[in-house]
Amino acid sequence: MSRMDAEASRAFQLLVRFFFAQREQLPPPGDELELSPAQCHVLHLIDPDRPMPMGRLAGTLGCDASNVTGLVDRLEARALVRRRPSADDRRVKVIQLTPAGSRLRAQMLRRMTSGSCRLSRLSARDQQALVRILEALVGDQ
Amino acid sequence: MSRMDAEASRAFQLLVRFFFAQREQLPPPGDELELSPAQCHVLHLIDPDRPMPMGRLAGTLGCDASNVTGLVDRLEARALVRRRPSADDRRVKVIQLTPAGSRLRAQMLRRMTSGSCRLSRLSARDQQALVRILEALVGDQ
DNA sequence: GCGCATTGCTTTAGTTTGTCAACTATTGAG
DNA sequence: CTCAATAGTTGACAAACTAAAGCAATGCGC
Numbered sequence A, B: 001m002s003r004m005d006a007e008a009s010r011a012f013q014l015l016v017r018f019f020f021a022q023r024e025q026l027p028p029p030g031d032e033l034e035l036s037p038a039q040c041h042v043l044h045l046i047d048p049d050r051p052m053p054m055g056r057l058a059g060t061l062g063c064d065a066s067n068v069t070g071l072v073d074r075l076e077a078r079a080l081v082r083r084r085p086s087a088d089d090r091r092v093k094v095i096q097l098t099p100a101g102s103r104l105r106a107q108m109l110r111r112m113t114s115g116s117c118r119l120s121r122l123s124a125r126d127q128q129a130l131v132r133i134l135e136a137l138v139g140d141q
Numbered sequence C: 001g002c003g004c005a006t007t008g009c010t011t012t013a014g015t016t017t018g019t020c021a022a023c024t025a026t027t028g029a030g
Numbered sequence D: 001c002t003c004a005a006t007a008g009t010t011g012a013c014a015a016a017c018t019a020a021a022g023c024a025a026t027g028c029g030c
Helices: A003-024 A037-045 A054-061 A065-077 A099-112 A124-138 B003-024 B037-045 B054-061 B065-077 B099-112 B124-138
Strands: A081-085 A093-097 B081-085 B093-097
Touching (some): A003 B003, A003 B054, A037 A054, A037 B003, A054 A065, A054 A093, A093 A099, A124 B003, A124 B124, B037 B065, B037 B099, B054 B093, B065 B081, B093 B099
């Protein structure tokens, strides 16, 4: 394994570890939030101001479309999300946060990135560097 | 939301996106590897030279111990992993890669961190910075 | 030594997550 | 209009996960 690959391998390992560590402080179990990790991700991905078609959701989550159907079913049953037919294409259904969903999302984001959280204990410099590097990694879109 | 929190929130969002993007290139479906994401993570976490007790596995994955039982069951059924009683404490079972498991792990790591992969397209400088920051984040252990 | 709470793992039962294949409805190309 | 492609749903099933109960080993207090 070359020098670069070793570095990449280590970075990858650390990213995975960080991901799981972060998961711990996701849904304080027994809380009224009570969202599964997958549901958190869906909620996280939908900007309150920019509803998202289910297909794009499946694409971003890297999973089957039929899986998204189930996820959205459960979120819709809890009135956190609404299916709306697209004006452009009647096959498409756009997922929109309800006010309750929007509130819950904000609360979740606050909880994950404030005070007690690992991320906010980094120096401002390191936080910016991290964001810059990650943006390069995901292609920014 | 303060300046710092915005940065942390963005970093978190990017991390999740990277995680899902990376997942795409995990198990080329229909491949002989044929590992589920969860199985990949277990395999990834076990260093061939340093077997790991199930409890620590559960801790790192941030999931219930009984879940790890199932994961290890399936890996053991495919002879990628072995349960061995610990010498120190007979309650503990340490998980050890078999030669086949070790080979598969190496192959997986190679595939995820070489050439085509996003991580290896970062500059060496950025790779090192990323590793340094992530180490601070996960506490290094 | 003896009790007794604790720890590490498994089992059972139940939900959620995820895949695949088949289906419906809509779209768009020819 | 015909036909292939696309968006989403359904049904059947495997895998991932949790909570609760249970078992064996540990270790602490006495």
